[in-house]
Amino acid sequence: MVVSEQGKAGESALVIKELTGGYSRRRPVLHGVSMSLNRGELLGLIGLNGAGKSTAIKHILGLMIPHGGEVRVAGVTLEENRELYRSSVAYVPEQPSLFPNLTVKEHLQWTAMAYGLEPGAAWERVDKLAATFRMTEAMKALPDTLSKGMKQKVMLMNALLVQPALLIIDEPFLGLDPLAIRGLIGALDEVREQGTAILLSSHILPALERKANRLVVLHKGRLIAEGSPREVMEQAGCSGADATLDDVFEALVEAAEGGRAGG
Numbered sequence: 505m506v507v508s509e510q511g512k513a514g515e516s517a518l519v520i521k522e523l524t525g526g527y528s529r530r531r532p533v534l535h536g537v538s539m540s541l542n543r544g545e546l547l548g549l550i551g552l553n554g555a556g557k558s559t560a561i562k563h564i565l566g567l568m569i570p571h572g573g574e575v576r577v578a579g580v581t582l583e584e585n586r587e588l589y590r591s592s593v594a595y596v597p598e599q600p601s602l603f604p605n606l607t608v609k610e611h612l613q614w615t616a617m618a619y620g621l622e623p624g625a626a627w628e629r630v631d632k633l634a635a636t637f638r639m640t641e642a643m644k645a646l647p648d649t650l651s652k653g654m655k656q657k658v659m660l661m662n663a664l665l666v667q668p669a670l671l672i673i674d675e676p677f678l679g680l681d682p683l684a685i686r687g688l689i690g691a692l693d694e695v696r697e698q699g700t701a702i703l704l705s706s707h708i709l710p711a712l713e714r715k716a717n718r719l720v721v722l723h724k725g726r727l728i729a730e731g732s733p734r735e736v737m738e739q740a741g742c743s744g745a746d747a748t749l750d751d752v753f754e755a756l757v758e759a760a761e762g763g764r765a766g767g
């Protein structure tokens with residue numbers, strides 16, 4: 505059964521309200537974090553090491569229970585509709601993990617079977633995804649023979665085959681050359697056009713600069729800026745035309761630290 509259907513751009517994919525959470529109730533990592541993301545949008549989640557990005561992602565994936573507040577994916581909380589919630593969110597981790605004995609094509613067949621996708625429609629989508637990610641010629645290859653960027657693409661193709669409302673991608677650009685980064689961003693554009701919302705966590709800010717519809721900046725588990733790149737620039741007091749997202753981020757962290765950058 506295909507649970508998640510292709511949604512319309514603008515429908516809500518993720519709403520987080522006042523999320524407090526972490527690994528122990530006595531010492532929460534996240535403090536009242538709120539953010540939202542609509543289908544077809546790309547949200548860049550940024551923050552220094554230890555800011556709470558991975559913890560926020562674990563809460564969104566339903567791997568951790570909020571201490572307070574709530575997380576809604578495709579309109580429901582995990583308690584309200586576990587099946588819809590889980591089938592609406594796909595995750596691509598920083599390190600691609602693929603089965604060494606399965607070809608690219610077999611990975612996709614396995615995903616289609618595991619999700620009970622209708623074979624005809626699934627194969628049409630596989631062909632389209634292979635073309636989008638320029639992987640048509642690599643369909644018979646085993647993971648060991650692929651570059652890091654190609655393995656990342658296989659992970660993304662598998663996640664996208666199920667047409668999730670929300671796709672969470674952790675540091676997709678690490679280890680990719682500039683052309684591969686550009687190619688990946690281009691492929692993500694197409695994915696968004698098909699109605700998937702993308703939450704992308706990355707330290708590589710220039711890659712997010714042009715493409716993100718929204719940015720969320722976390723610092724020490726608190727949201728210190730949120731909005732469109734322009735709004736976040738204004739919040740940081742960086743209105744100059746030549747300010748980069750790196751400048752904006754540094755200014756926000758400095759302000760949050762009371763004038764001292766770093767952390």
Ligand SMILES: Nc1ncnc2c1ncn2[C@@H]1O[C@H](COP(=O)(O)OP(=O)(O)OP(=O)(O)O)[C@@H](O)[C@H]1O
Nearest residue numbers: 526527528533551552553554555556557558559560
């Ligand atoms: N398994 C864990 N148990 C207890 N505390 C943890 C655990 N994992 C992370 N933390 C703590 O939670 C805080 C936020 O960490 P988190 O991994 O969410 O940060 P991050 O923004 O993803 O960092 P990075 O950019 O380095 O990946 C840190 O203080 C970290 O020490």
